Amino acid sequence: MIEIKNVSLWYDGFRALATITETIKQNQTVVICGPSGCGKSSLLRCINGLERFQEGEIIVDGKSVQSPQTNINQLRASIGMVFQHFELYPHMTALRNLSLAPMLVRKKSREEAEDIALKLLERVGIREQANKYPGEMSGGQQQRVAIARALAMEPKVMLFDEPTSALDPEMIKEVLEVMIDLAKGGMTMIVVTHEMGFAREVANEIIFMDEGKIVERGTDESFFKNPKSERTKDFLNKILPA
Amino acid sequence: MDWAVIPKNIYFLLGGLGLTFELAAISIAGGLLVGIIMGLGRVSSRRWIYYPATLYVNFFRSLPLILVIFWFYFLMPFILGRPLGDFLSAVIAFIIFESSYFAEIVRAGIGSIRKEQVFAGYSTGLNYYKTMRHIVIPQALRNMVPSLVTQCVIIFQDTSLAYVIGLKEFLRRTALVDATQFRSIELYSFAAIVYLVFCFAGSMASRRLEKRRGQGRR
Numbered sequence: 001m002i003e004i005k006n007v008s009l010w011y012d013g014f015r016a017l018a019t020i021t022e023t024i025k026q027n028q029t030v031v032i033c034g035p036s037g038c039g040k041s042s043l044l045r046c047i048n049g050l051e052r053f054q055e056g057e058i059i060v061d062g063k064s065v066q067s068p069q070t071n072i073n074q075l076r077a078s079i080g081m082v083f084q085h086f087e088l089y090p091h092m093t094a095l096r097n098l099s100l101a102p103m104l105v106r107k108k109s110r111e112e113a114e115d116i117a118l119k120l121l122e123r124v125g126i127r128e129q130a131n132k133y134p135g136e137m138s139g140g141q142q143q144r145v146a147i148a149r150a151l152a153m154e155p156k157v158m159l160f161d162e163p164t165s166a167l168d169p170e171m172i173k174e175v176l177e178v179m180i181d182l183a184k185g186g187m188t189m190i191v192v193t194h195e196m197g198f199a200r201e202v203a204n205e206i207i208f209m210d211e212g213k214i215v216e217r218g219t220d221e222s223f224f225k226n227p228k229s230e231r232t233k234d235f236l237n238k239i240l241p242a
Numbered sequence: 243m244d245w246a247v248i249p250k251n252i253y254f255l256l257g258g259l260g261l262t263f264e265l266a267a268i269s270i271a272g273g274l275l276v277g278i279i280m281g282l283g284r285v286s287s288r289r290w291i292y293y294p295a296t297l298y299v300n301f302f303r304s305l306p307l308i309l310v311i312f313w314f315y316f317l318m319p320f321i322l323g324r325p326l327g328d329f330l331s332a333v334i335a336f337i338i339f340e341s342s343y344f345a346e347i348v349r350a351g352i353g354s355i356r357k358e359q360v361f362a363g364y365s366t367g368l369n370y371y372k373t374m375r376h377i378v379i380p381q382a383l384r385n386m387v388p389s390l391v392t393q394c395v396i397i398f399q400d401t402s403l404a405y406v407i408g409l410k411e412f413l414r415r416t417a418l419v420d421a422t423q424f425r426s427i428e429l430y431s432f433a434a435i436v437y438l439v440f441c442f443a444g445s446m447a448s449r450r451l452e453k454r455r456g457q458g459r460r
Contacts, residue, residue: 050365
């Protein structure tokens with residue numbers, strides 16, 4: 001579904017990503033973790049073309065992200081993204097946040113778009129918030145609306161960029177539950193997160209990144225129990241409860 | 243003190259106030275139009291748009307308004323080969339001068355929208371124009387409203403500077419009445435009250451808009 005081949009990214013001479021190679025198959029959930037500034041968020045933004053990399057290639061659903069032949073807007077429509085700070089449109093109700101892109105991009109009628117929007121809000125458990133503005137909702141509710149907004153485009157892939165790190169602890173669970181549901185429902189997902197409980201439950205692969213490189217990858221408990229590199233061990237010691 | 247001078251000349255004075263409003267309204271409409279174009283130019287990533295817009299804005303913001311008014315008054319006949327009339331040349335000077343201030347308000351308004359909001363729009367498949375139109379500009383406009391209203395109040399006051407090229411707006415007419423009636427204190431006090439009333443109403447409107455903006459929505 002997603003093929004990342006030797007991708008390197010520089011910011012003014014600083015190398016943010018160094019020849020990253022990774023394949024993500026359909027219906028798989030991959031969790032990426034690592035210290036801040038390790039390049040994990042940059043990698044996500046490269047996948048849907050929000051960031052331009054200088055070397056390598058990323059192919060999503062058979063289309064090369066940076067190729068001039070690719071209609072990037074069309075490709076992005078099939079890649080959902082969820083942000084750390086939700087990024088709901090503050091001047092629109094939850095319902096409008098969800099129905100905007102389906103109407104403008106998929107050319108759905110308002111009735112149809114709102115119908116789908118309401119079903120999705122139901123699915124993430126906040127149908128009653130449909131007519132509220134983002135500023136009137138809690139962080140957890142906002143993030144669930146944001147996930148629903150991405151789902152409204154019926155994406156083939158979902159990217160999550162630290163979806164719970166701006167949330168109060170008691171709201172993390174409600175968001176993770178939605179994500180676990182999605183993963184179990186067969187969505188292809190790349191999740192940047194430090195929620196190792198989530199990783200344990202649904203990840204098909206866990207990647208540890210540092211200084212723009214993939215340091216280690218694991219497929220199951222072995223990643224947590226016997227990390228091969230010192231860097232991974234160090235990192236896991238810091239984020240996992242003793 | 244003899245306040246009778248005001249009712250005696252009220253039609254003449256109010257006629258000037260009408261001209262003041264006319265000048266302010268045309269300057270605001272034209273200045274806003276040019277200002278939005280220049281402001282969008284100021285946030286463009288295309289150099290051939292960005293640099294001319296930036297030069298324009300910085301140039302006119304560096305000059306005193308009174309100089310720009312004089313300048314166009316003397317320059318336009320030179321360019322066109324015939325006099326333009328004081329009203330039209332004042333209008334052109336105001337539009338060009340005030341648009342550079344509007345442009346900065348527009349630039350700051352768009353700059354106040356975080357780039358993640360743009361990313362959010364892009365990530366759902368919206369193109370640049372749809373993202374600007376539905377996500378960035380509505381939010382930016384909302385942030386800009388108080389500054390825009392304040393700028394309109396300033397323009398209303400600024401119109402009195404058209405005095406220098408002989409335009410018979412409100413302040414000029416006040417001075418003309420004074421020149422024959424010698425009632426400076428009464429006349430200028432009256433002018434001050436008139437300016438005060440309209441400008442205060444303007445800033446009240448701005449404050450109310452700001453308050454409404456803060457309600458419910460982030």
